[in-house]
Amino acid sequence: MTIESMDMARGRLPRNPRPRARRLSAILRQMASDRSRERISIRDIFETMGDRAIGALMLVFALPNLVPTPPGTSAILGAPLLFLAAQLTFGLKPWLPKVIADRSMRREDFEAIISRIHRKLAFAERMLKPRLSVLVEPPAEYLSGFLCLVMAIILTLPIPLGNMLPALAICLFSFGILGRDGLFVILGVIAAGLSATVVGGMVYGIIKAAAFVIANWFA
DSSP, rough: HHHHHHHHHOOOOOOOOOOOOOHHHHHHHHHHTTTSSSSEEEHHHHHHHHHHHHHHHHHHHHHHEEEEEEEHHEEEEHHHHHHHHHHHHHTTOOOOOHHTTOEEHHHHHHHHHHHHHHHHHHHHHHHHHOGGGGGTTTHHHHHHHHHHHHHHHHHOOOOOOTTTTHHHHHHHHHHHHTBBBBBHHHHHHHHHHHHHHHHHHHHHHHHHHHHHHHHHHHO
16 A cells, blocks of 8 residues: 555545746747747746746846857846846845836747757756755855856956856856756856956956057057
């Protein structure tokens, strides 16, 4: 006799297993295929994700920066990341200004984007599992937020191809937050350190080159 049948014999109802949180890839795909919507806004994603909104939206805004984008794109996508990362740093409730939350796109355009990233997003999600939980809980979570804030600041700087590594770091942190996976947080810390080193070297090189040009101009 199983435990469930013994409980029923004693007049008890079997306990329902705790439902698993739905994956971001599945939620985005469902929203994209919802033909009752004409447009998909950031607010729609924000409200659908609930208490996972910060991790989900940081991932949504960081992912496009993993590939070369037109000049100015990283600054546009980086602004919401600054808000979200700052809130994560200080343990604040997720919130976005109305001017950002109400930004939207046609459902068809949103569906096209999701169809391109869905496989990669789903693959990464399959690798997630709860582990090293101390790294995805306060106060360690606040440190992740601070590092994401630094990466978001770097991402908004007008540095050629300087947005990819910071975006990768933010994506790794976001996956860690969404999946409660401390391993991805560790990978995010490594990517953030690499990003700071590379971008710092690029900035130093630009400043040194500018100083050389100025020095020769007035020589």
